[in-house]
Amino acid sequence: MKQALMILGVLVAVAAGAQKKVVKQIDSEVSLTELKAHLYFLAADELRGRNTGTLENEIAARYIAERFRAYGVKTPPGMDTYMQPVKLTKGVSPQQTTFQVADSTFGLDDMVFYSSSNGTFSGELVYVNFGLEEDLEGLDLKGKIVVAKVGNGNPEDRLSPYTRQKRDACLEAGAVALVELYRPGKYPWKMIQYYFSGEKFSLDLGSEDGEDDTFPIAWLLDDAGLVKFFESQNGTNASITIGGQANESLTVPNVVGYIEGTDPELKDEYVMITAHFDHVGVSNVEGDSIWNGARDNGIGIANMLTAAEYLGKNPPKRSVAFLACNAEEKGLLGSAWYAENPVFPLEKTVYDLNTDTGGYNDVSKVTVVGFHRTSVTPLFAQAADAFGLEAIDDPLPEENYYDRSDNVSFAAKGVPAVSYDPGYTEMNEEITKYYHQPEDEAHTLDYDYLTKYSKSFIYAVTLIGNYTGEIFWTEGDKYEDEGKALYGKN
Numbered sequence: 001m002k003q004a005l006m007i008l009g010v011l012v013a014v015a016a017g018a019q020k021k022v023v024k025q026i027d028s029e030v031s032l033t034e035l036k037a038h039l040y041f042l043a044a045d046e047l048r049g050r051n052t053g054t055l056e057n058e059i060a061a062r063y064i065a066e067r068f069r070a071y072g073v074k075t076p077p078g079m080d081t082y083m084q085p086v087k088l089t090k091g092v093s094p095q096q097t098t099f100q101v102a103d104s105t106f107g108l109d110d111m112v113f114y115s116s117s118n119g120t121f122s123g124e125l126v127y128v129n130f131g132l133e134e135d136l137e138g139l140d141l142k143g144k145i146v147v148a149k150v151g152n153g154n155p156e157d158r159l160s161p162y163t164r165q166k167r168d169a170c171l172e173a174g175a176v177a178l179v180e181l182y183r184p185g186k187y188p189w190k191m192i193q194y195y196f197s198g199e200k201f202s203l204d205l206g207s208e209d210g211e212d213d214t215f216p217i218a219w220l221l222d223d224a225g226l227v228k229f230f231e232s233q234n235g236t237n238a239s240i241t242i243g244g245q246a247n248e249s250l251t252v253p254n255v256v257g258y259i260e261g262t263d264p265e266l267k268d269e270y271v272m273i274t275a276h277f278d279h280v281g282v283s284n285v286e287g288d289s290i291w292n293g294a295r296d297n298g299i300g301i302a303n304m305l306t307a308a309e310y311l312g313k314n315p316p317k318r319s320v321a322f323l324a325c326n327a328e329e330k331g332l333l334g335s336a337w338y339a340e341n342p343v344f345p346l347e348k349t350v351y352d353l354n355t356d357t358g359g360y361n362d363v364s365k366v367t368v369v370g371f372h373r374t375s376v377t378p379l380f381a382q383a384a385d386a387f388g389l390e391a392i393d394d395p396l397p398e399e400n401y402y403d404r405s406d407n408v409s410f411a412a413k414g415v416p417a418v419s420y421d422p423g424y425t426e427m428n429e430e431i432t433k434y435y436h437q438p439e440d441e442a443h444t445l446d447y448d449y450l451t452k453y454s455k456s457f458i459y460a461v462t463l464i465g466n467y468t469g470e471i472f473w474t475e476g477d478k479y480e481d482e483g484k485a486l487y488g489k490n
Contacts, residue, residue: 019386022314022459022462023386023387023459025314026310026455026458026459026462027387027455029310029313029314030306030310030451030454030455030458031306031451032447032448032451034305034306034309035302035303035306035447035450035451035454036442036447038067038298038301038302038305038306039294039298039299039302039442039445040442041063042060042063042277042293042294042298042301042302042442043292043293043294043298043440043441043442044292044442045290045292047059047060047292048281048282048290049279049280049281049282049290049291049292049293050277050278050279050281050293051278051279051280051281051282051329052088052201052252052278052326052327052329052330052333053088053090053199053201053250053252054281057252057277057278057326058252058253060277060278060301061083061253061254061255061277061324061326064082064255064277064301064304064305064324065081065082065083065255065257067305067308067309068082068255068257068305068308068322069082071305071308071309071312072259072312072313073257073258073259073308073312073322074257074258074259074260075257076256076257076258076321076343076344077343079256079343082255082256082257083253083254083255083256084253084254084255084256084337084338084341084343085251085252085253086203086251086252086253086254086326086327086333086334086337086338087203087204087205087249087250087251087337088201088202088203088204088249088250088251088252088327088330088333089201089202089203089204089213089247089248089249089250090199090200090201090247090248090249090250091199091200091201091202091213091245091246091247092198092199092200092244092245092246092247093112093113093116093196093197093198093199093200093245094108094113094116094118094242094243094244094245095108095243095244095245096108096241096242096243096244097111097113097218097240097241097242097243098239098240098241099111099179099218099220099238099239099240100238100239100240100241101125101230101233101236101238102233102236102238104229106220110220110221111218111219111220111221112192112193112196112197112218112219113196113216113217113218113219113242113245114160114163114167114196114217114218114219115167115213115214115215115216115217116214116216116217116218116242116245117214117215117216117242117245118242118243118244118245119241119242120239120240120241120242121145121176121177121216121239121240121241121242122145122176122237122238122239122240123143123144123145123175123176123177123237123238123239124143124144124145124235124236124237124238125144125145125147125230125233125234125235125236125237125238126139126141126144126145126146126147126234126235127147127148127230127231127233127234128146128147128148129148129149130148130149130151130152130153130162131146131148131149131162131166131169131170131178131180132152132162132165132166133169135148136169136173139173140173141169141170141173141174141175142173142174142175143174143175143176144175144176145175145176145177145178145179145238145239145240146166146170146175146177146178146179147178147179147180147181147230148166148178148179148180148181149180149181149183149222149227150162150163150180150181150182150183150219155185155186156398158400163178163180163217166178166180167215167217170215171215176216177215177216177217177218177240178215178216178217178218179217179218179219179220179240180217180218180219180220181219181220181222181226181227181230182219182220182221182222183222183223184221184223189221189223192219196219200330201327201330201331201333202331202333203333203336203337203340204249205340216240216242218240252326252327252334253326254323254324254325254326254334254337254338255277255322255323255324256321256322256323256324256338256343257308257321257322258270258319258320258321258322258344259308259311259312259315259319259320259322260315260319261315261316261317261318261319261320261465262315262316262317263317263318266317266318267317267318267319268319268348269318269319269348269349269350270318270319270320270321270344270348270349270350271316271318271319271320271321271349271350271351271353271461271464271465272320272321272322272323272344272349272351272352272353272410272415273304273307273308273320273321273322273323273352273353273354273355273461274304274322274323274324274325274335274352274353274354274355274406274407274410275297275300275301275303275304275324275325275354275355275356275406276297276300276301276324276325276326276327276328276329276334276335276356276406277297277300277301277324277325277326278325278326278327278328278329278330278334279291279292279293279296279297279298279329280293280329280436283438287438288438288439289438290438291436291437291438291440292438292440292441292442293440294434294440294441294442294444294445295357295358295359295360295434295435295440295445296356296357296358296359296435296436296440297328297355297356297357298442299355299357299422299445299450300354300355300356300357301324302450302454303355303450303453303454303457304322304324304355306454306458307320307454307457307458307461308322310458311458311461311462314462315465316461316462316464316465316466317465317466318350318464318465318466320461320465321343321344321349323335323338323406325338325406328356328405328406332404332405332406332408332409334406335406335409335410336409338409339409339410339412339413346410346413346414346415346486347486347487347488349410349415350415350416350464350471351374351376351415351416351417351464351471352407352410352411352415352416352417352418353417353418353420353457353460353461353464354405354406354407354417354418354419354420355419355420355421355457356405356406356407356419356421357421357422357424358431358434358435358436359422359424359430359431359434359435359440360421360422360423360424360430360431360449361423361424361425361426361428361430361431362423362424362425363423363446363449364388364389364390364423365384365389365390365391365392365423365424365425366380366384366389366390366391366392366420366421366422366423366453366456366457367391367392367393367394367395367421367422367423367424367425368380368391368392368393368394368418368419368420368421369393369394369401369402369405369407369418369419369421370394370402370407370417370418370419371391371392371393371394371418372393372474373402373416373418373473373474373477374416374417374418374471374472374473374474374477375416375469375470375471375472375473375474376416376463376464376467376471379460379463379464379467380418380420380460382459382463383456383457383459383460383463384456384460386455386456386459387452387453387455387456387459388452389423389452389453389456390423391456392423392425395424395425395426396426396427399427401419402418402419405419407419411479411482412479412482413482413486414479414482414483414484414485414486414487415483415486416471416472416473416479416483420457420460422449422450422453423453472487472489
């Protein structure tokens with residue numbers, strides 16, 4: 001017994017010594033200068049905000065690819081390039097529209113369109129409260145223009161999932177169009193106009209996506225008590241006229257590569273590193289019109305490239321795959337495309353470690369969105385602690401950041417995934433003054449902190465890459481069933 005305890009003690013000491021050696025190696029090899037150089041390039045004015053579908057977005061992709069090449073990252077099996085084509089449809093929102101109800105007319109300043117097509121859509125108007133299942137029960141919607149309040153009545157819930165739910169119900173019932181009344185609150189009308197107007201992107205999956213992007217769905221500004229008006233107009237003939245809407249197809253790049261693991265068996269498994277490189281481009285505001293995106297998500301890509309440089313020289317037992325995602329700002333489209341067209345088998349992808357951030361406000365912490373959702377939580381705490389940081393869970397679960405970043409594209413397929421982000425503890429001015437603002441430039445960043453953060457990220461990847469325990473979802477997680485199906489655990 002005494003001998004067994006002595007052997008166990010020796011093994012623990014050897015393991016601890018090995019971990020200290022790895023931490024020391026990461027600390028000595030990861031350079032603030034390189035991290036800073038990546039960010040100053042990616043967030044430069046010359047890249048004009050890296051908007052999806054622009055030349056500058058492609059330049060950013062090429063920069064990532066050539067850094068991969070320099071760091072020894074391989075092109076994926078069966079590919080002779082790092083570029084994965086992502087097929088998109090770009091829709092231009094309506095340029096002219098009228099919504100005629102009796103003697104009242106609403107125009108383009110009053111409306112934004114979730115989906116649309118050119119033409120005139122006429123029918124009897126029916127007001128349906130929120131348009132939820134209980135509101136629609138027993139109603140005949142065929143040939144009618146449906147008017148509902150946006151969302152479900154809970155101001156804390158996201159609105160777009162309910163819009164999609166109502167769209168499906170209206171389509172099934174044969175309605176002509178859906179108009180939702182939007183009462184400004186958490187998001188002002190100008191912000192809604194910004195996000196819905198202009199260009200709208202979607203995956204070009206042909207008929208496979210099962211969605212109708214031509215069915216007219218409008219959000220109508222309700223700042224003058226329109227609910228009572230539409231209640232009084234039940235049964236009135238109404239029409240929506242739309243003009244100037246257009247679609248075009250385009251192909252944009254994801255950037256994909258991998259570093260082979262060192263273990264003869266485990267190298268067939270992949271730890272995936274993801275981050276998006278697109279941002280929102282150039283606006284028409286006066287003064288500085290370039291939305292540089294240093295935080296969102298220059299930090300993520302600089303972190304990915306820093307990891308690639310280190311791991312190219314010091315690979316773990318498992319292989320490490322890299323996916324620089326495009327079109328995240330357009331609806332997580334690059335990662336969604338990859339999840340439908342994986343380069344590395346999803347059933348061999350054991351984990352996805354994402355980085356996506358709108359900013360940070362606590363340089364003593366790392367915020368792991370999904371901290372307790374998988375079996376490797378202790379590894380995150382260990383990785384952060386090794387560089388003087390504290391790993392914490394998302395402090396703003398009501399914002400549902402987990403399902404708003406590229407990690408969810410993997411999670412929805414069953415791959416355990418989190419977003420390992422710079423530290424934030426609240427949504428305060430330190431975040432909002434930079435998030436999707438022209439002020440988000442490279443010179444405003446704390447590079448000493450970001451270097452520590454990146455070192456902890458690299459250590460987390462290394463720990464997962466060498467981990468011999470089970471890597472899976474925490475019991476009861478909403479994606480656990482998908483994981484069981486993907487990995488054959490049923």
